[in-house]
Amino acid sequence: MALHYTNNMPTPPDGRRLYIRPVNLVARDSAICQSAATGAYHALAGGWMAFRAVDVIMRGNVPDEIHVKRCAVDEWLAEAPDKDHAAQMLQALTSPRPDFAGLSMAEPHVMGIVNATPDSFSDGGVNFAAEDGIKNALKMVEEGASILDVGGESTRPGAEAVARDEEIRRITPIIEALSKAGHVVSADTRHTSVMAAAADAGAPIINDVGGFRDAGAEALIGTLSGGDEGGYAIAMHMQGTPETMQKNPHYDFAPLDVYDWLAARIEALRDAGTPLSHIAIDPGFGFGKTPLHNLEIINWTALFHGLGVPILIGVSRKSSIAKLSKDEPADERLGGSLALALRSIECGAQIIRTHDVAQTAQAMTLQQKTLAAG
Numbered sequence: 001m002a003l004h005y006t007n008n009m010p011t012p013p014d015g016r017r018l019y020i021r022p023v024n025l026v027a028r029d030s031a032i033c034q035s036a037a038t039g040a041y042h043a044l045a046g047g048w049m050a051f052r053a054v055d056v057i058m059r060g061n062v063p064d065e066i067h068v069k070r071c072a073v074d075e076w077l078a079e080a081p082d083k084d085h086a087a088q089m090l091q092a093l094t095s096p097r098p099d100f101a102g103l104s105m106a107e108p109h110v111m112g113i114v115n116a117t118p119d120s121f122s123d124g125g126v127n128f129a130a131e132d133g134i135k136n137a138l139k140m141v142e143e144g145a146s147i148l149d150v151g152g153e154s155t156r157p158g159a160e161a162v163a164r165d166e167e168i169r170r171i172t173p174i175i176e177a178l179s180k181a182g183h184v185v186s187a188d189t190r191h192t193s194v195m196a197a198a199a200d201a202g203a204p205i206i207n208d209v210g211g212f213r214d215a216g217a218e219a220l221i222g223t224l225s226g227g228d229e230g231g232y233a234i235a236m237h238m239q240g241t242p243e244t245m246q247k248n249p250h251y252d253f254a255p256l257d258v259y260d261w262l263a264a265r266i267e268a269l270r271d272a273g274t275p276l277s278h279i280a281i282d283p284g285f286g287f288g289k290t291p292l293h294n295l296e297i298i299n300w301t302a303l304f305h306g307l308g309v310p311i312l313i314g315v316s317r318k319s320s321i322a323k324l325s326k327d328e329p330a331d332e333r334l335g336g337s338l339a340l341a342l343r344s345i346e347c348g349a350q351i352i353r354t355h356d357v358a359q360t361a362q363a364m365t366l367q368q369k370t371l372a373a374g
Helices: 073-079 083-094 130-143 164-180 192-201 217-224 254-271 291-299 301-307 319-324 334-346 357-372
Strands: 018-023 049-051 053-059 066-072 109-115 147-151 184-188 205-208 232-236 279-282 312-314 351-354
Touching: 018 083, 018 301, 053 073, 066 073, 073 083, 083 301, 109 130, 109 357, 130 147, 130 164, 130 357, 147 164, 147 205, 164 184, 164 192, 184 192, 192 205, 192 217, 205 217, 217 254, 232 254, 232 312, 254 279, 254 291, 254 301, 279 312, 291 301, 291 319, 291 334, 312 334, 319 334, 334 351, 334 357, 351 357
Parallel strands: 109 147, 109 351, 147 184, 184 205, 205 232, 232 279, 312 351
Antiparallel strands: 018 053, 053 066
């Protein structure tokens, strides 16, 4: 897939196949941004990064017809044929995100992975006993995790489904204990009945690798979001299922294909009653994607701010790191995990999901201080 850069402003006839990708990002608190004329830079999602240039992208009806013009934001707004539509797109990119499950989205957060499974690709068995899962989760909080993501079904490539009752048995004691202790918990599940049980156990967030496509999932989240403390949804993109997702995944252009899919899931959740303020997305690094697709997703992370919701990135110990490096085993992929996580934070991603909380939190702290000092 080749991107065709042009000096002409792309103008699709219906205005619907237009995408905006913020580029040349700088830290919002950096000297170059602070010394610029008022309005020269725009805060990305109201957070710590800012931009004043964009790629204006038009997707045609033929797969290889992707035309791009890189220009200043002011130039884009001036030349856009539909000024109102352009203003709405800019607002989606720049408006501060509301707190998500009580957490400010004006700064990045670490989500600690608590896999209560015997067969997860990296840490299977470590948290299989509830007491071990609770102990390790509390250690993650001490190390800097803002969210604890508890899952009871492995979604590694080729993994088989787990019976719903067994999944519930694995995760609810951990969720209940952590929630009662005052911690923000998400339930990592793609099954509606498990979502309901997790919410009853105290999980305000449901993190669904399937994007809430299970029967009744959209309606359940819509009902839960009617309360004051729950019904937060993280919708992830996955091509296929864990059993099939790595069997020759194909995209016309992965970032745009994933963007369109996630936009449709957000619309479906909203139609079912979940407000935009209760939705976050995950472009699904490693889920039905080749290493090249995954790198494209990371480099185009800023594009997804156009959806108007927080972005979660989960790259921790994924096999693409080894495929792009020296075929290291899962527990020797920390360096690659940090490199990809920091790159996504530089693109404004608000939540980083990781097995290695202490190292990720330290790297993020140093990154934020370095960016601000630039």
